[in-house]
Amino acid sequence: MAIKRIGTQTIKFVNPPLLISTASIVGPKEGEGPLGEYFDKVLSDDLFQEVSWEKAESKMTKEAISLATNKAQLKIPDIQYLLGGDLLNQLIATTYAARDLQIPFLGLYGACSTMAESLALGGILIDGGFADRVVAATSSHFSSAERQFRFPLELGNQRPLTAQWTVTGAGAVILSEKGKGPTITHVTTGKVLDYGIADASNMGAAMAPAAASTIVSHFSDTGFKPEDYDLIITGDLGIYGGEIAIELVRNRGLDIMKNYSDCGIEIFNGKKQDTHAGGSGCGCSAVVFCGYLYKKLVEKKYRKILLVSTGALFSPLSLQQGESIPSIAHAVTIECN
Structure with missing residues:
Protein backbone atom coordinates (compact mmCIF):
# COMPACT_ATOMS: atom_id res chain seq x y z
CA MET A 1 0.00 0.00 0.00
CA GLU A 177 18.88 11.22 6.47
CA LYS A 178 20.29 13.14 9.45
CA GLY A 179 21.89 16.47 10.21
CA LYS A 180 20.73 20.08 10.31
CA GLY A 181 18.86 22.04 7.70
CA PRO A 182 15.47 22.58 6.09
CA THR A 183 13.45 19.50 5.14
CA ILE A 184 11.49 18.38 2.11
CA THR A 185 8.05 17.41 3.39
CA HIS A 186 5.93 17.04 0.24
CA VAL A 187 6.49 16.40 -3.46
CA THR A 188 3.88 16.90 -6.18
CA THR A 189 4.86 15.28 -9.48
CA GLY A 190 3.61 17.03 -12.58
CA LYS A 191 1.98 15.78 -15.76
CA VAL A 192 3.15 16.57 -19.28
CA LEU A 193 0.85 19.17 -20.82
CA ASP A 194 0.86 20.64 -24.32
CA TYR A 195 -1.25 23.64 -25.28
CA GLY A 196 0.13 23.84 -28.80
CA ILE A 197 2.78 26.54 -28.30
CA ALA A 198 5.51 26.00 -30.91
CA ASP A 199 7.56 29.18 -30.40
CA ALA A 200 10.87 28.40 -28.66
CA SER A 201 11.22 32.10 -27.95
CA ASN A 202 8.08 32.05 -25.82
CA MET A 203 8.71 29.18 -23.44
CA GLY A 204 7.04 30.94 -20.53
CA ALA A 205 3.70 30.61 -22.30
CA ALA A 206 4.42 26.96 -23.13
CA MET A 207 5.30 26.08 -19.51
CA ALA A 208 2.70 28.14 -17.65
CA PRO A 209 -0.17 25.60 -18.00
CA ALA A 210 2.01 22.83 -16.53
CA ALA A 211 3.02 25.06 -13.62
CA ALA A 212 -0.58 26.02 -12.92
CA SER A 213 -1.73 22.40 -13.11
CA THR A 214 0.88 21.20 -10.64
CA ILE A 215 0.24 24.07 -8.23
CA VAL A 216 -3.52 23.41 -8.25
CA SER A 217 -2.96 19.67 -7.79
CA HIS A 218 -0.60 20.34 -4.89
CA PHE A 219 -3.16 22.39 -2.99
CA SER A 220 -5.94 19.95 -3.79
CA ASP A 221 -3.91 16.94 -2.62
CA THR A 222 -2.47 18.48 0.54
CA GLY A 223 -5.31 20.68 1.72
CA PHE A 224 -2.83 23.54 2.10
CA LYS A 225 -3.79 27.07 1.17
CA PRO A 226 -1.59 29.57 -0.68
CA GLU A 227 -1.28 31.65 2.49
CA ASP A 228 0.32 28.67 4.26
CA TYR A 229 3.47 29.43 2.26
CA ASP A 230 5.83 32.35 2.67
CA LEU A 231 6.73 31.96 -0.99
CA ILE A 232 5.44 30.08 -4.02
CA ILE A 233 8.15 30.33 -6.65
CA THR A 234 8.20 28.84 -10.13
CA GLY A 235 11.34 27.83 -11.95
CA ASP A 236 11.64 29.99 -14.99
CA LEU A 237 8.35 31.14 -16.43
CA GLY A 238 9.70 34.66 -16.65
CA ILE A 239 7.54 37.77 -16.71
CA TYR A 240 4.93 36.69 -19.24
CA GLY A 241 4.70 33.03 -18.26
CA GLY A 242 4.34 34.02 -14.62
CA GLU A 243 1.41 36.29 -15.43
CA ILE A 244 -0.28 33.47 -17.36
CA ALA A 245 0.27 30.98 -14.53
CA ILE A 246 -1.21 33.32 -11.93
CA GLU A 247 -4.31 33.79 -14.11
CA LEU A 248 -4.69 30.05 -14.80
CA VAL A 249 -4.47 29.25 -11.09
CA ARG A 250 -6.95 32.02 -10.30
CA ASN A 251 -9.37 30.49 -12.80
CA ARG A 252 -9.24 27.32 -10.68
CA GLY A 253 -10.25 29.25 -7.57
CA LEU A 254 -6.84 29.94 -5.98
CA ASP A 255 -5.10 33.30 -5.60
CA ILE A 256 -1.31 32.97 -5.36
CA MET A 257 -0.42 36.50 -6.45
CA LYS A 258 0.42 37.87 -2.97
CA ASN A 259 3.26 35.42 -2.32
CA TYR A 260 4.22 34.36 -5.85
CA SER A 261 7.51 34.91 -7.61
CA ASP A 262 9.65 33.28 -10.31
CA CYS A 263 13.34 32.39 -10.27
CA GLY A 264 13.71 33.73 -13.81
CA ILE A 265 12.43 37.11 -12.67
CA GLU A 266 14.51 37.23 -9.48
CA ILE A 267 17.91 36.39 -10.95
CA PHE A 268 18.27 39.28 -13.42
CA ASN A 269 17.45 42.96 -13.58
CA GLY A 270 15.66 42.74 -16.91
CA LYS A 271 15.88 46.42 -17.78
CA LYS A 272 19.51 46.96 -16.86
CA GLN A 273 20.75 43.58 -18.10
CA ASP A 274 18.63 43.27 -21.28
CA THR A 275 17.31 39.81 -20.44
CA HIS A 276 13.85 40.52 -21.87
CA ALA A 277 11.36 38.14 -20.20
CA GLY A 278 13.85 36.89 -17.56
CA GLY A 279 16.04 33.89 -16.91
CA SER A 280 15.61 30.24 -17.87
CA GLY A 281 17.55 26.98 -17.99
CA CYS A 282 18.21 24.10 -15.59
CA GLY A 283 20.59 26.35 -13.70
CA CYS A 284 17.94 29.00 -13.08
CA SER A 285 15.92 27.44 -10.25
CA ALA A 286 19.08 25.55 -9.18
CA VAL A 287 21.19 28.61 -8.37
CA VAL A 288 18.30 30.72 -7.08
CA PHE A 289 17.39 27.95 -4.66
CA CYS A 290 20.94 26.87 -3.74
CA GLY A 291 22.14 30.45 -3.40
CA TYR A 292 19.34 32.74 -2.33
CA LEU A 293 16.37 30.69 -1.11
CA TYR A 294 18.35 28.16 0.91
CA LYS A 295 20.08 30.92 2.84
CA LYS A 296 16.74 32.58 3.57
CA LEU A 297 15.40 29.26 4.88
CA VAL A 298 18.45 28.69 7.08
CA GLU A 299 18.07 32.23 8.44
CA LYS A 300 14.34 31.48 8.89
CA LYS A 301 13.39 34.54 6.89
CA TYR A 302 11.27 31.99 5.02
CA ARG A 303 9.69 29.18 7.05
CA LYS A 304 7.95 27.34 4.23
CA ILE A 305 8.31 27.61 0.46
CA LEU A 306 6.93 25.81 -2.56
CA LEU A 307 9.56 25.42 -5.29
CA VAL A 308 7.90 24.64 -8.62
CA SER A 309 10.56 24.04 -11.25
CA THR A 310 9.19 24.14 -14.79
CA GLY A 311 10.51 22.51 -17.95
CA ALA A 312 9.89 22.76 -21.70
CA LEU A 313 10.33 19.20 -23.01
CA PHE A 314 11.39 19.83 -26.57
CA SER A 315 14.55 19.08 -28.57
CA PRO A 316 16.25 20.74 -31.53
CA LEU A 317 14.87 17.95 -33.73
CA SER A 318 11.26 18.32 -32.58
CA LEU A 319 11.51 22.07 -33.03
CA GLN A 320 12.88 21.73 -36.57
CA GLN A 321 10.03 19.37 -37.41
CA GLY A 322 7.46 21.94 -36.31
CA GLU A 323 6.27 20.11 -33.21
CA SER A 324 4.68 21.96 -30.31
CA ILE A 325 6.40 22.21 -26.92
CA PRO A 326 5.18 19.82 -24.19
CA SER A 327 5.93 21.02 -20.68
CA ILE A 328 6.03 19.79 -17.10
CA ALA A 329 6.39 21.17 -13.58
CA HIS A 330 7.28 19.49 -10.29
CA ALA A 331 6.59 21.03 -6.87
CA VAL A 332 8.62 20.52 -3.69
CA THR A 333 7.60 21.78 -0.25
CA ILE A 334 10.61 22.86 1.79
CA GLU A 335 10.22 23.82 5.45
CA CYS A 336 12.38 24.97 8.33
CA ASN A 337 12.67 22.65 11.31
Whole structure:
Protein backbone atom coordinates (compact mmCIF):
# COMPACT_ATOMS: atom_id res chain seq x y z
CA MET A 1 0.00 0.00 0.00
CA ALA A 2 1.31 3.44 -0.93
CA ILE A 3 0.99 4.86 2.59
CA LYS A 4 3.04 7.98 1.80
CA ARG A 5 0.85 9.02 -1.12
CA ILE A 6 -1.86 11.63 -0.67
CA GLY A 7 -4.34 12.74 -3.29
CA THR A 8 -3.59 12.01 -6.93
CA GLN A 9 -0.06 13.35 -7.48
CA THR A 10 1.57 14.05 -4.11
CA ILE A 11 3.88 12.29 -1.66
CA LYS A 12 4.11 13.19 2.02
CA PHE A 13 7.38 12.00 3.49
CA VAL A 14 7.28 10.08 6.76
CA ASN A 15 10.96 10.77 7.47
CA PRO A 16 11.54 14.06 5.67
CA PRO A 17 15.02 14.31 4.14
CA LEU A 18 17.20 17.18 5.31
CA LEU A 19 18.94 19.60 2.99
CA ILE A 20 22.22 19.93 4.88
CA SER A 21 24.18 22.04 2.41
CA THR A 22 24.03 23.71 -0.98
CA ALA A 23 26.46 25.29 -3.42
CA SER A 24 25.98 27.60 -6.37
CA ILE A 25 28.31 28.74 -9.14
CA VAL A 26 27.22 31.34 -11.71
CA GLY A 27 28.54 33.26 -14.68
CA PRO A 28 29.49 36.95 -14.74
CA LYS A 29 26.05 38.17 -15.89
CA GLU A 30 24.28 36.30 -13.10
CA GLY A 31 26.78 37.65 -10.59
CA GLU A 32 25.94 41.18 -11.68
CA GLY A 33 22.23 40.58 -11.05
CA PRO A 34 20.17 41.31 -7.90
CA LEU A 35 21.15 38.01 -6.23
CA GLY A 36 24.88 38.19 -6.91
CA GLU A 37 25.89 38.33 -3.23
CA TYR A 38 24.17 35.01 -2.47
CA PHE A 39 26.15 32.80 -4.84
CA ASP A 40 29.17 30.88 -3.62
CA LYS A 41 31.24 31.56 -6.71
CA VAL A 42 30.88 34.07 -9.53
CA LEU A 43 33.01 33.36 -12.59
CA SER A 44 34.98 36.16 -14.17
CA ASP A 45 35.04 34.23 -17.44
CA ASP A 46 32.08 32.11 -18.54
CA LEU A 47 34.46 29.75 -20.37
CA PHE A 48 35.82 28.91 -16.89
CA GLN A 49 39.34 28.44 -18.35
CA GLU A 50 38.02 25.69 -20.62
CA VAL A 51 38.08 25.39 -24.42
CA SER A 52 34.31 25.08 -24.94
CA TRP A 53 31.06 26.21 -23.34
CA GLU A 54 30.08 22.58 -22.78
CA LYS A 55 33.30 21.80 -20.89
CA ALA A 56 32.78 24.93 -18.81
CA GLU A 57 29.27 23.82 -17.87
CA SER A 58 30.48 20.37 -16.85
CA LYS A 59 33.24 21.91 -14.75
CA MET A 60 30.67 24.12 -12.97
CA THR A 61 28.61 21.04 -12.12
CA LYS A 62 31.61 19.14 -10.79
CA GLU A 63 32.81 22.06 -8.66
CA ALA A 64 29.34 22.81 -7.28
CA ILE A 65 28.98 19.19 -6.15
CA SER A 66 32.44 19.19 -4.59
CA LEU A 67 31.79 22.50 -2.82
CA ALA A 68 28.42 21.37 -1.41
CA THR A 69 30.04 18.16 -0.19
CA ASN A 70 32.86 20.05 1.52
CA LYS A 71 30.42 22.46 3.15
CA ALA A 72 28.58 19.47 4.63
CA GLN A 73 31.93 18.23 6.03
CA LEU A 74 31.70 15.14 3.87
CA LYS A 75 33.89 13.56 1.23
CA ILE A 76 32.80 12.51 -2.25
CA PRO A 77 32.80 8.75 -1.37
CA ASP A 78 30.28 9.55 1.41
CA ILE A 79 27.68 10.43 -1.26
CA GLN A 80 25.72 7.36 -2.32
CA TYR A 81 23.87 8.75 -5.36
CA LEU A 82 24.19 11.66 -7.73
CA LEU A 83 20.91 12.67 -9.34
CA GLY A 84 21.04 15.39 -11.93
CA GLY A 85 20.89 16.63 -15.46
CA ASP A 86 21.22 19.55 -17.82
CA LEU A 87 19.89 20.78 -21.17
CA LEU A 88 22.53 19.27 -23.43
CA ASN A 89 22.07 16.18 -25.58
CA GLN A 90 22.69 13.00 -23.59
CA LEU A 91 23.20 15.11 -20.42
CA ILE A 92 26.87 15.54 -21.26
CA ALA A 93 27.55 18.30 -18.72
CA THR A 94 26.36 16.16 -15.81
CA THR A 95 27.56 12.85 -17.23
CA TYR A 96 31.15 14.03 -17.62
CA ALA A 97 31.08 15.48 -14.10
CA ALA A 98 29.80 12.12 -12.83
CA ARG A 99 32.60 10.36 -14.72
CA ASP A 100 35.19 12.37 -12.83
CA LEU A 101 33.50 12.20 -9.43
CA GLN A 102 32.70 8.46 -9.57
CA ILE A 103 29.47 8.76 -7.57
CA PRO A 104 26.75 6.24 -8.55
CA PHE A 105 24.76 8.26 -11.06
CA LEU A 106 21.13 8.53 -12.12
CA GLY A 107 20.86 10.95 -15.03
CA LEU A 108 17.61 12.93 -15.27
CA TYR A 109 16.06 14.97 -18.02
CA GLY A 110 13.22 17.24 -17.06
CA ALA A 111 14.58 20.26 -18.93
CA CYS A 112 14.40 23.26 -16.60
CA SER A 113 12.30 21.25 -14.09
CA THR A 114 15.29 19.03 -13.29
CA MET A 115 16.20 20.75 -10.01
CA ALA A 116 12.84 19.95 -8.41
CA GLU A 117 12.84 16.50 -10.04
CA SER A 118 16.24 15.63 -8.60
CA LEU A 119 15.27 16.93 -5.15
CA ALA A 120 12.06 14.89 -5.28
CA LEU A 121 13.73 11.64 -6.30
CA GLY A 122 16.60 12.18 -3.87
CA GLY A 123 14.06 12.64 -1.10
CA ILE A 124 12.29 9.43 -2.12
CA LEU A 125 15.58 7.50 -1.96
CA ILE A 126 16.28 8.76 1.55
CA ASP A 127 12.75 8.47 2.95
CA GLY A 128 12.50 5.00 1.44
CA GLY A 129 15.64 3.83 3.23
CA PHE A 130 17.64 3.34 0.03
CA ALA A 131 20.29 5.95 0.80
CA ASP A 132 21.64 8.09 3.64
CA ARG A 133 23.24 10.86 1.56
CA VAL A 134 22.38 11.99 -1.96
CA VAL A 135 23.43 14.95 -4.07
CA ALA A 136 21.00 16.64 -6.46
CA ALA A 137 22.63 18.85 -9.09
CA THR A 138 21.67 20.66 -12.27
CA SER A 139 23.30 23.14 -14.62
CA SER A 140 22.88 25.22 -17.76
CA HIS A 141 25.00 27.63 -19.77
CA PHE A 142 23.79 30.46 -21.95
CA SER A 143 26.22 29.80 -24.78
CA SER A 144 25.89 26.01 -24.86
CA ALA A 145 22.09 26.26 -24.85
CA GLU A 146 22.03 28.91 -27.58
CA ARG A 147 24.26 26.78 -29.76
CA GLN A 148 22.09 23.68 -29.31
CA PHE A 149 18.57 25.11 -29.34
CA ARG A 150 18.66 28.41 -31.21
CA PHE A 151 21.35 30.12 -33.27
CA PRO A 152 25.13 30.41 -33.08
CA LEU A 153 26.02 33.49 -31.07
CA GLU A 154 28.15 34.77 -33.93
CA LEU A 155 25.00 35.42 -35.99
CA GLY A 156 23.85 38.11 -33.58
CA ASN A 157 20.17 37.25 -34.06
CA GLN A 158 17.55 39.58 -32.63
CA ARG A 159 15.71 38.13 -29.61
CA PRO A 160 11.97 38.83 -29.26
CA LEU A 161 10.70 40.36 -26.03
CA THR A 162 9.17 37.04 -24.96
CA ALA A 163 12.59 35.33 -25.09
CA GLN A 164 14.40 34.41 -21.88
CA TRP A 165 18.11 34.37 -21.11
CA THR A 166 19.49 30.93 -20.25
CA VAL A 167 21.25 31.12 -16.89
CA THR A 168 24.92 30.20 -16.77
CA GLY A 169 25.17 28.37 -13.49
CA ALA A 170 25.19 25.12 -11.54
CA GLY A 171 23.59 24.27 -8.22
CA ALA A 172 24.05 21.28 -5.94
CA VAL A 173 22.17 20.18 -2.82
CA ILE A 174 23.23 17.52 -0.30
CA LEU A 175 20.21 15.59 1.00
CA SER A 176 20.74 13.54 4.14
CA GLU A 177 18.88 11.22 6.47
CA LYS A 178 20.29 13.14 9.45
CA GLY A 179 21.89 16.47 10.21
CA LYS A 180 20.73 20.08 10.31
CA GLY A 181 18.86 22.04 7.70
CA PRO A 182 15.47 22.58 6.09
CA THR A 183 13.45 19.50 5.14
CA ILE A 184 11.49 18.38 2.11
CA THR A 185 8.05 17.41 3.39
CA HIS A 186 5.93 17.04 0.24
CA VAL A 187 6.49 16.40 -3.46
CA THR A 188 3.88 16.90 -6.18
CA THR A 189 4.86 15.28 -9.48
CA GLY A 190 3.61 17.03 -12.58
CA LYS A 191 1.98 15.78 -15.76
CA VAL A 192 3.15 16.57 -19.28
CA LEU A 193 0.85 19.17 -20.82
CA ASP A 194 0.86 20.64 -24.32
CA TYR A 195 -1.25 23.64 -25.28
CA GLY A 196 0.13 23.84 -28.80
CA ILE A 197 2.78 26.54 -28.30
CA ALA A 198 5.51 26.00 -30.91
CA ASP A 199 7.56 29.18 -30.40
CA ALA A 200 10.87 28.40 -28.66
CA SER A 201 11.22 32.10 -27.95
CA ASN A 202 8.08 32.05 -25.82
CA MET A 203 8.71 29.18 -23.44
CA GLY A 204 7.04 30.94 -20.53
CA ALA A 205 3.70 30.61 -22.30
CA ALA A 206 4.42 26.96 -23.13
CA MET A 207 5.30 26.08 -19.51
CA ALA A 208 2.70 28.14 -17.65
CA PRO A 209 -0.17 25.60 -18.00
CA ALA A 210 2.01 22.83 -16.53
CA ALA A 211 3.02 25.06 -13.62
CA ALA A 212 -0.58 26.02 -12.92
CA SER A 213 -1.73 22.40 -13.11
CA THR A 214 0.88 21.20 -10.64
CA ILE A 215 0.24 24.07 -8.23
CA VAL A 216 -3.52 23.41 -8.25
CA SER A 217 -2.96 19.67 -7.79
CA HIS A 218 -0.60 20.34 -4.89
CA PHE A 219 -3.16 22.39 -2.99
CA SER A 220 -5.94 19.95 -3.79
CA ASP A 221 -3.91 16.94 -2.62
CA THR A 222 -2.47 18.48 0.54
CA GLY A 223 -5.31 20.68 1.72
CA PHE A 224 -2.83 23.54 2.10
CA LYS A 225 -3.79 27.07 1.17
CA PRO A 226 -1.59 29.57 -0.68
CA GLU A 227 -1.28 31.65 2.49
CA ASP A 228 0.32 28.67 4.26
CA TYR A 229 3.47 29.43 2.26
CA ASP A 230 5.83 32.35 2.67
CA LEU A 231 6.73 31.96 -0.99
CA ILE A 232 5.44 30.08 -4.02
CA ILE A 233 8.15 30.33 -6.65
CA THR A 234 8.20 28.84 -10.13
CA GLY A 235 11.34 27.83 -11.95
CA ASP A 236 11.64 29.99 -14.99
CA LEU A 237 8.35 31.14 -16.43
CA GLY A 238 9.70 34.66 -16.65
CA ILE A 239 7.54 37.77 -16.71
CA TYR A 240 4.93 36.69 -19.24
CA GLY A 241 4.70 33.03 -18.26
CA GLY A 242 4.34 34.02 -14.62
CA GLU A 243 1.41 36.29 -15.43
CA ILE A 244 -0.28 33.47 -17.36
CA ALA A 245 0.27 30.98 -14.53
CA ILE A 246 -1.21 33.32 -11.93
CA GLU A 247 -4.31 33.79 -14.11
CA LEU A 248 -4.69 30.05 -14.80
CA VAL A 249 -4.47 29.25 -11.09
CA ARG A 250 -6.95 32.02 -10.30
CA ASN A 251 -9.37 30.49 -12.80
CA ARG A 252 -9.24 27.32 -10.68
CA GLY A 253 -10.25 29.25 -7.57
CA LEU A 254 -6.84 29.94 -5.98
CA ASP A 255 -5.10 33.30 -5.60
CA ILE A 256 -1.31 32.97 -5.36
CA MET A 257 -0.42 36.50 -6.45
CA LYS A 258 0.42 37.87 -2.97
CA ASN A 259 3.26 35.42 -2.32
CA TYR A 260 4.22 34.36 -5.85
CA SER A 261 7.51 34.91 -7.61
CA ASP A 262 9.65 33.28 -10.31
CA CYS A 263 13.34 32.39 -10.27
CA GLY A 264 13.71 33.73 -13.81
CA ILE A 265 12.43 37.11 -12.67
CA GLU A 266 14.51 37.23 -9.48
CA ILE A 267 17.91 36.39 -10.95
CA PHE A 268 18.27 39.28 -13.42
CA ASN A 269 17.45 42.96 -13.58
CA GLY A 270 15.66 42.74 -16.91
CA LYS A 271 15.88 46.42 -17.78
CA LYS A 272 19.51 46.96 -16.86
CA GLN A 273 20.75 43.58 -18.10
CA ASP A 274 18.63 43.27 -21.28
CA THR A 275 17.31 39.81 -20.44
CA HIS A 276 13.85 40.52 -21.87
CA ALA A 277 11.36 38.14 -20.20
CA GLY A 278 13.85 36.89 -17.56
CA GLY A 279 16.04 33.89 -16.91
CA SER A 280 15.61 30.24 -17.87
CA GLY A 281 17.55 26.98 -17.99
CA CYS A 282 18.21 24.10 -15.59
CA GLY A 283 20.59 26.35 -13.70
CA CYS A 284 17.94 29.00 -13.08
CA SER A 285 15.92 27.44 -10.25
CA ALA A 286 19.08 25.55 -9.18
CA VAL A 287 21.19 28.61 -8.37
CA VAL A 288 18.30 30.72 -7.08
CA PHE A 289 17.39 27.95 -4.66
CA CYS A 290 20.94 26.87 -3.74
CA GLY A 291 22.14 30.45 -3.40
CA TYR A 292 19.34 32.74 -2.33
CA LEU A 293 16.37 30.69 -1.11
CA TYR A 294 18.35 28.16 0.91
CA LYS A 295 20.08 30.92 2.84
CA LYS A 296 16.74 32.58 3.57
CA LEU A 297 15.40 29.26 4.88
CA VAL A 298 18.45 28.69 7.08
CA GLU A 299 18.07 32.23 8.44
CA LYS A 300 14.34 31.48 8.89
CA LYS A 301 13.39 34.54 6.89
CA TYR A 302 11.27 31.99 5.02
CA ARG A 303 9.69 29.18 7.05
CA LYS A 304 7.95 27.34 4.23
CA ILE A 305 8.31 27.61 0.46
CA LEU A 306 6.93 25.81 -2.56
CA LEU A 307 9.56 25.42 -5.29
CA VAL A 308 7.90 24.64 -8.62
CA SER A 309 10.56 24.04 -11.25
CA THR A 310 9.19 24.14 -14.79
CA GLY A 311 10.51 22.51 -17.95
CA ALA A 312 9.89 22.76 -21.70
CA LEU A 313 10.33 19.20 -23.01
CA PHE A 314 11.39 19.83 -26.57
CA SER A 315 14.55 19.08 -28.57
CA PRO A 316 16.25 20.74 -31.53
CA LEU A 317 14.87 17.95 -33.73
CA SER A 318 11.26 18.32 -32.58
CA LEU A 319 11.51 22.07 -33.03
CA GLN A 320 12.88 21.73 -36.57
CA GLN A 321 10.03 19.37 -37.41
CA GLY A 322 7.46 21.94 -36.31
CA GLU A 323 6.27 20.11 -33.21
CA SER A 324 4.68 21.96 -30.31
CA ILE A 325 6.40 22.21 -26.92
CA PRO A 326 5.18 19.82 -24.19
CA SER A 327 5.93 21.02 -20.68
CA ILE A 328 6.03 19.79 -17.10
CA ALA A 329 6.39 21.17 -13.58
CA HIS A 330 7.28 19.49 -10.29
CA ALA A 331 6.59 21.03 -6.87
CA VAL A 332 8.62 20.52 -3.69
CA THR A 333 7.60 21.78 -0.25
CA ILE A 334 10.61 22.86 1.79
CA GLU A 335 10.22 23.82 5.45
CA CYS A 336 12.38 24.97 8.33
CA ASN A 337 12.67 22.65 11.31
